Amino acid sequence: MTDSLLARLSPPAVEKDLSGAVMDTFTTTAGPLGDVLVASSAEGVTYLRPVGDVDGFRAEYRRRLGRPLVPGTTGPSIGARTPVDLRACSSFERDVLDATASIPAGQTRPYGWVAREVGSPAAVRAVGTVLARNPVPLIVPCHRVTKADGSLGRYMLGEEAKARLLADEGADLEGLAAFTAARTVLVGSDTTGIACLPSCHHARRITDAHRVSFRSAAAARDAGYRGCTVCRPGW
Amino acid sequence: MSDLTDALVEDLDGGFAQVVRWYQGSLLGTALRLTGHRASAEDLTAEAFLRAFRALRDYDADRIAALDLRAWLVTVLLNEHRNTIRTATRRPALSGAPLPDRPAHEPGPAEVAARADPDLAAALARLPAVQREAVVLRHVADLDVPAVAAALGVGEGTARSHVSRGLARLRTLLASHDRSAS
Numbered sequence: 001m002t003d004s005l006l007a008r009l010s011p012p013a014v015e016k017d018l019s020g021a022v023m024d025t026f027t028t029t030a031g032p033l034g035d036v037l038v039a040s041s042a043e044g045v046t047y048l049r050p051v052g053d054v055d056g057f058r059a060e061y062r063r064r065l066g067r068p069l070v071p072g073t074t075g076p077s078i079g080a081r082t083p084v085d086l087r088a089c090s091s092f093e094r095d096v097l098d099a100t101a102s103i104p105a106g107q108t109r110p111y112g113w114v115a116r117e118v119g120s121p122a123a124v125r126a127v128g129t130v131l132a133r134n135p136v137p138l139i140v141p142c143h144r145v146t147k148a149d150g151s152l153g154r155y156m157l158g159e160e161a162k163a164r165l166l167a168d169e170g171a172d173l174e175g176l177a178a179f180t181a182a183r184t185v186l187v188g189s190d191t192t193g194i195a196c197l198p199s200c201h202h203a204r205r206i207t208d209a210h211r212v213s214f215r216s217a218a219a220a221r222d223a224g225y226r227g228c229t230v231c232r233p234g235w
Numbered sequence: 236m237s238d239l240t241d242a243l244v245e246d247l248d249g250g251f252a253q254v255v256r257w258y259q260g261s262l263l264g265t266a267l268r269l270t271g272h273r274a275s276a277e278d279l280t281a282e283a284f285l286r287a288f289r290a291l292r293d294y295d296a297d298r299i300a301a302l303d304l305r306a307w308l309v310t311v312l313l314n315e316h317r318n319t320i321r322t323a324t325r326r327p328a329l330s331g332a333p334l335p336d337r338p339a340h341e342p343g344p345a346e347v348a349a350r351a352d353p354d355l356a357a358a359l360a361r362l363p364a365v366q367r368e369a370v371v372l373r374h375v376a377d378l379d380v381p382a383v384a385a386a387l388g389v390g391e392g393t394a395r396s397h398v399s400r401g402l403a404r405l406r407t408l409l410a411s412h413d414r415s416a417s
Contacts (some may be wrong), residue, residue: 011264
């Protein structure tokens with residue numbers, strides 16, 4: 001006896017391959033400092049590390065992302081416009097990475113700046129922790145985040161790599177080092193009364209004759225300056 | 236499918252790719268009957284696979300080898316479905332529980348062909364949840380009664396009665412619908 005209801009319940013063939021939605025792929029591709037291992041979901045790059053220990057890469061991927069990962073054939077080109085998939089991150093981590101991604105090429109911002117941008121000015125150390133484990137370095141430019149005094153500080157690919165990336169982007173590393181040595185954290189223009197972070201492109205246009213150096217935002221404020229609305233030095 | 240559990244033990248990631256290819260058809264069909272909605276069924280199935288992978292991560296080889304993969308995956312799918320509904324109920328602003336049928340846009344011919352039986356979906360949606368789940372697990376996913384009972388977390392007698400009451404109710408709903416339609 002055939003039961004028409006049971007026949008009706010049996011599902012139609014759903015012609016759909018979910019492999020792309022479920023399985024992430026990884027490949028080796030060229031980055032600005034040499035080859036990198038890069039993993040991607042259907043949405044974008046999920047994880048990137050310097051080429052080397054493939055087994056360690058896969059083990060870390062399984063631990064951190066918890067998604068299946070198989071070798072792929074083509075990798076994305078690595079740059080600021082590469083789409084990323086940060087769904088495995090917490091909302092705080094995503095906010096920190098988004099704020100970091102907003103730093104223009106060739107410029108630097110201190111960790112405290114990122115903390116202010118995400119609305120948690122006291123969470124400077126937490127910002128450092130998030131960036132130290134940035135799942136997608138080179139794409140989200142954590143190499144543009146520096147110590148409070150403007151010195152470059154640590155980087156997961158090494159301090160030398162950090163300097164090289166910034167130099168390749170056109171940063172004036174010697175100029176920034178001179179500001180750090182002079183303990184200058186803000187520079188103002190005595191014609192506009194506006195103070196900027198030293199790497200802000202507005203700061204770079206201030207002529208020597210009109211440049212005023214400050215060792216803190218409070219000092220600039222006391223001198224009657226306001227903060228630049230582009231680099232938002234924190235006021 | 237001991238070949239597939241062997242593949243998982245050998246290489247969890249590569250083996251899982253085979254598991255997805257092998258089971259996605261039947262899980263998608265089951266998800267379609269649970270949700271009544273094609274897009275939700277695809278999301279639900281993909282989420283269930285990912286949840287299954289996260290669970291497998293922590294299983295040792297013996298535990299993986301002992302799995303009845305099909306029944307286990309259907310159970311994971313069911314739990315994911317229940318979680319989705321719970322979340323949607325808690326946060327109704329976020330899209331809410333999917334209603335059967337009624338696409339926001341005019342469906343193309345391929346979509347109409349792929350969308351399954353809106354009358355059946357509407358009738359299934361009117362069953363009490365546990366009866367709907369029991370019917371779908373037994374007669375769509377084709378699990379046997381002990382597996383249905385285990386997935387639902389009830390005794391076999393209870394599972395059997397949920398299935399038969401669900402089927403009886405479905406017949407009534409579909410019969411009255413056919414009468415009103417003609």
